[in-house]
Amino acid sequence: MKIMVCIKQVPHADARLDVNGAGTWIQEENIKFEINPYDQNALEAALQLKDKDASSEVVVVSIGPERVTQSLRTALGMGADRAVHVKDAAADGSDSLGTAKILAAVAKAESPDLVFAGFMSDDGNLAATGPMLATLLGIPHTTTAVSFVKNGAVTVERELEGGALEVVELNTPCLVTTQTGMNQVRYASLKGIMAAKKKPIDVKTVADLGLAGQVGAGAAKFKIEKLYTPPKGQGAEILSGSVDEVVGKLVGKIKELGLL
Amino acid sequence: MGSILVIAEIQKGKVREASYELVSFARKIGGATNREVKSLVMGQGISAGAEELSKKGGGEVFAADDAALANYNLDAAFAAVQAAIAASSADVILLSNTPTGWDLAPRIAASLDAGLASDCFNVEVEGSDLVFFRRFFNGKFDSRLRPTALPLVATMQPGATAAFEGAADGKVTALSVSVGATGTKFVETKVAAAKGVDLTKADIIVSGGRSVGSPEKFQEVIKPLADALGGAMGASRPVVDAGWLPHEYQVGSSGQVVSPKLYVACGISGAIQHLVGMKASNFIIAINKDADAPIFEVANVGVVGDLFEVVPKLTEAIKTAKG
Known part of the structure; x- marks a missing residue:
């Protein structure tokens, strides 16, 4: 069985984010990046299938500049077999559909039996790329998986609102987007990291995939015209002073509420 | 058009x-x-x-x-x-x-x-x-x-x-729709399991986020404040995802939607899915290191500071105030 996992490198959850000079994205210099948390669950789901069937092959795919190599090495260190890195400035500024087109071109060459992707990315929060990729491939999909079982067909529990779950069966090949908390993500072992150095990362350009002119900022269906800090509404009354002073004021507020 | x-x-x-x-x-x-x-x-x-x-x-x-x-x-x-x-x-x-x-x-x-x-x-x-x-x-x-x-x-x-x-x-x-063979099949909807902790009934909730750091710190720092106030402990999604607390403690659109008299958010930045679950609270206190955290937009009162400095002192002050 061949399993493709789509991963995106996003700013680390602890990175300090500022809007860039153009006011259209964040400034990406000198911040730490990591594999999108939702995609870490996607990768873990694939690796668990490989744990059960060692003949399975897990291929990780990512789009982005040189820094993405680090995330792909991490994924290989965790146990993926090989990586495809679409590294091309022509892919920069792709919207969800452009991203899905690139991934679809890779998937068509790979013909995976299963595709995993994170439910959303921690930067864009659009939750669009995975199902768009499934659509372009003409395969079924489901979203927000919190469990995954493959026993011939695939059975997924997907998260609804208010803690409810929907159980869905899918024919294969299919694409499943994974919710955080679906599984406990493994760390790359030292042995895994050493082994990863010998695993191949296949670097491709947009033209290699036959998509010249069809993806990237120029082809985006939506443009981010402006990214900005949300306007401060009423907002909180920020208490100032030493810790003791602030604590005293908090106690006063709680007393006013009649809760002490 | x-x-x-x-x-x-x-x-x-x-x-x-x-x-x-x-x-x-x-x-x-x-x-x-x-x-x-x-x-x-x-x-x-x-x-x-x-x-x-x-x-x-x-x-x-x-x-x-x-x-x-x-x-x-x-x-x-x-x-x-x-x-x-x-x-x-x-x-x-x-x-x-x-x-x-x-x-x-x-x-x-x-x-x-x-x-x-x-x-x-x-x-x-x-x-x-x-x-x-x-x-x-x-x-x-x-x-x-x-x-x-x-x-x-x-x-x-x-x-x-x-x-x-x-x-x-x-x-x-x-509108007539022709549905051919389907690649997906609905099996069933499962209602969330009965909750051991019903946050929706609590008057006071003290919640912690990922920056609390560990399950132990929840018991050492967050729970004592909840106890001192006579309230319940809650958490944001990343805490539950990490397995530090069971799902029933999760406040947010995929957890419990609460509206207590007092909600204290400790080290919670305020992702949309969390805000949806608690913004109807009567009074919200937010304690966070990041002055730009979205939680301060919905809070009534905010403290820009380290929860590990503020929360233990607040716990002591509440105990003292209650005598």
Whole structure:
């Protein structure tokens, strides 16, 4: 069985984010990046299938500049077999559909039996790329998986609102987007990291995939015209002073509420 | 000019509140850009819902009433949407940012080679253009998104506007949908297991976020404050995802939606899904190191500081105050 996992490198959850000079994205210099948390669950789901069937092959795919190599090495260190890195400035500024087109071109060459992707990315929060990729491939999909079982067909529990779950069966090949908390993500072992150095990362350009002119900022269906800090509404009354002073004021507020 | 198609959702036989919110957005941009508002309702035994929607702003309501649509099924729902797009000549398609929207909206967009703006909290008309507003980076930044092409698909955040109330003349048109072999199959819906901790009944909740750091720190720092106040302990999603606390402690759209008299958020930045779960609280205190954290937007009182310095001292001060 061949399993493709789509991963995106996003700013680390602890990175300090500022809007860039153009006011259209964040400034990406000198911040730490990591594999999108939702995609870490996607990768873990694939690796668990490989744990059960060692003949399975897990291929990780990512789009982005040189820094993405680090995330792909991490994924290989965790146990993926090989990586495809679409590294091309022509892919920069792709919207969800452009991203899905690139991934679809890779998937068509790979013909995976299963595709995993994170439910959303921690930067864009659009939750669009995975199902768009499934659509372009003409395969079924489901979203927000919190469990995954493959026993011939695939059975997924997907998260609804208010803690409810929907159980869905899918024919294969299919694409499943994974919710955080679906599984406990493994760390790359030292042995895994050493082994990863010998695993191949296949670097491709947009033209290699036959998509010249069809993806990237120029082809985006939506443009981010402006990214900005949300306007401060009423907002909180920020208490100032030493810790003791602030604590005293908090106690006063709680007393006013009649809760002490 | 094309029309605006509202993809309504039926829940327990009724059109969801979120769908009437879509009607509000559709009416606003429809009036300003000369687009008619039309709607799709799908399910089984939905004629009452379709009728109501047609009388409450949905315009021409296409009713896809079919056993294949009795429960949500991606292929069947997608077939209904395709039929409705063909029947309505829509070039703007609106869904709610709900589990159905997550599953269906990207499939509609990709099939039309169209863009998708998801989880928008507003849409405005500027000249003849639509401009969509949505958050990025878990609420840290807002954005203006301008479409470069039509058709387009957008999902709107439930609760972002008031439900449409005004009466308008509409009609119901039956829509026949041919659902062939499906690649997905609905099995069942499971209701969340009975909760050992019912946060919805607590008067005071003290919640911690990922920056609390460990399950032990929750017991050492967060729980004592909750205990001192006579309240319950809660948590944000990353805490539950990490396995530090069971799911029943989770406050947010995928956990418990609470409205206590006092909510104390410790080290919680305020991702949208958490805010949805607690912003109706009567009084909110936020303690966070990051002065720009979105939690301060919904809080009544904020402390910009280290929770490990503030919370233990607050716990002691509460104990002293209570004697």
